[in-house]
Amino acid sequence: MPRMVQCVKFNREMEGLDEPPQPGELGQRIFENISKEAFKIWIQRQIMLINEYRLNLADPNASKFLDQAMEEFFFGEGSALPPDYVPQAQQKK
DSSP states (O other): OOOEEEETTTTEEEEBOSSOSSSSHHHHHHHHHOBHHHHHHHHHHHHHHHHHHTOOTTSHHHHHHHHHHHHHHHHSSOOOOOTTOOOGGGOOO
8 A cells, every 4th residue: 555645735645755755854854745746746847957957966056956946846835947948838949
């Protein structure tokens, strides 16, 4: 039987993650309060942020930026999109 959590992103009980997504307090907080479905949405947002801001994941500042964006995405107002971001569906060819 899957582990269930009260997902703060969807405000309902849903299947939880199998393990914390990262070490530390933020990873534990996500494990306890975020569903697998909400985390999948974050992964898509994270990839977009990495690409749009051209983040170097070996840079500790990039990791700090992504942690702050993740905390805001799940527990704040939602992470802001990059100012010049245009969804692919709206881009002119």
